[in-house]
Amino acid sequence: MMEKGLKGVVAAQTSISLVDGIQGKLLYRGLDIGEVTKHYSFEETAYFLWHGRFPGGPERAQLKNELNQNRVLCDSMKEVIDHLPKGMDLMSVIRTAISSEGTEKYGWKPTISQAIRLTALVPSIIAYRTRRMAGKPFLSPREDLDHVENYLFMINGTAPLKAHAEALETYMILTLEHGMNASTFAARVTASTESDLVSAATSAIGTMKGPLHGGAPSGVIALLDEISQAGDPEKVIREKLIRGEKLMGFGHRVYKTVDPRAMALKERLLNMSGKDQWLDLALETERTAVALLQEFKPGRSLYTNVEFYAAAIMKAIQMDEQLFTPTFTASRMVGWTAHVLEQSEDNAIFRPESVYIGPERSMADVQHN
Incomplete structure (x- = not known):
């Protein structure tokens, strides 16, 4: 059965990057x-x-x-x-x-x-x-x-x-x-x-x-704000999971394992530990959230995505x-x-096909309607 949105269809060959969602690779x-x-x-x-x-x-x-x-x-x-x-x-x-x-x-x-x-x-x-x-x-x-x-x-x-x-x-x-x-x-x-x-x-x-596509990580900002005000990451996250709420900044539609961009960003932020309160809060929140997600949703492999740490950075630098x-x-x-x-x-114009799903009609049908 044909997937909507060209999912799974190869549109071009490229040597610029490789996105491997199964293995969690970005090259x-x-x-x-x-x-x-x-x-x-x-x-x-x-x-x-x-x-x-x-x-x-x-x-x-x-x-x-x-x-x-x-x-x-x-x-x-x-x-x-x-x-x-x-x-x-x-x-x-x-x-x-x-x-x-x-x-x-x-x-x-x-x-x-x-x-x-x-x-x-x-x-x-x-x-x-x-x-x-x-x-x-x-x-x-x-x-x-x-x-x-x-x-x-x-x-x-x-x-x-x-x-x-x-x-x-x-x-x-x-x-x-x-x-x-x-x-x-x-x-x-x-x-x-x-x-x-x-x-x-x-x-x-x-x-x-x-x-x-380019939506801002506002949900992550709201989560970090809530945790900052409460002063207890585990309490806030546990209550959200009990209520069945989605935890913003965790999981990715492409990466079925860790988001390599989040891992690279986390590694850089670990070197800055103690230099900014929001970056420190993000690291503590991630540790708590990953542990609780494994408790509440075992086997789901929900990890932080790049939006999570992006939100922490934007918060730290006070970017609107x-x-x-x-x-x-x-x-x-x-x-x-x-x-x-x-x-x-190596140019060739893109000209994908579409599948017509409407009826076949006569002029009499159109005029009657």
């Missing part, structure tokens, strides 16, 4: 994601996904220079953002602003320089809109800060604490890429028509906006909830552009 170009987060920065990992190799010293410096140059918002893009309705959600702002970037310089085929530009622009768009809506002046990007540090600086107005920047960088590395998900598929479908990279990215952003999905988008731009670049190397 970036063959490398385990845990090893990547231990040894490489956001910029180096982005370069790896685009080029298939890590940058040397001169290449690293060139990439940083290109990112710095492309972080600056031109006056026309600022004007576009300023004229958008005040009530427009931030994902729609990003989609519209990126769409306005589409000029004749973005043709077929896409280039890595274009990918770098779009990756550099998204954090600046987020920061510009966020500070304008808060009545604060926009801060120009700082060339001395790395990609994630600069993002936090432009939003908050101060250089971030090292522990916060490292935690967010780890999260953003882990969300750079995740196989043929809905937004990546949307980007590749658009690119398959030989449309430009901006159009493909706009398609992906529109797809990410949907709550079934409206910034969660946009921040996810800022990192995933790398994966989207890597897939579009790959699509362009």
Whole structure:
């Protein structure tokens, strides 16, 4: 029987990433994601996904220079953002602003320089809109800060604490890429028509906006808030499980065992133990929840997913909830552009079939109705 939503259908071959939900593996170009987060920065990992190799010293410096140059918002893009309705959600702002970037310089085929530009622009768009809506002046990007540090600086107005920047960088590395998900598929479908990279990215952003794909981990935030106020993780979690409530941040529709992204994030946070109360609370909550889940639901193998620790990080750095999905988008731009670049190397337009399930009717039937 045919599955809805193309589930189980192979749509493309890729060498960018492997998502193995049965064994709990996530590989970036063959490398385990845990090893990547231990040894490489956001910029180096982005370069790896685009080029298939890590940058040397001169290449690293060139990439940083290109990112710095492309972080600056031109006056026309600022004007576009300023004229958008005040009530427009931030994902729609990003989609519209990126769409306005589409000029004749973005043709077929896409280039890595274009990918770098779009990756550099998204954090600046987020920061510009966020500070304008808060009545604060926009801060120009700082060339001395790395990609994630600069993002936090432009939003908050101060250089971030090292522990916060490292935690967010780890999260953003882990969300750079995740196989043929809905937004990546949307980007590749658009690119398959030989449309430009901006159009493909706009398609992906529109797809990410949907709550079934890029939804913010607000449920996890609520759980951590409740536990913080009660001061007793076991009491709160046990009562929820007795009432049959779903424990937010545990279980994943793809990973049937541990989420490798959650494991990598947890390992980084363990090194920061004692440096932030919310990160410590998240670690204690996970230990308690996993033990209680095994007690209440034996054999279900319910573990933390990446959203759980993402929520703890966002809470620790005091990031507003409206910034969660946009921040996810800022990192995933790398994966989207890597897939579009790959699509362009051996392109074939996507043209799946549909199965008609309606009746056969005559003109007389239609006219009668």
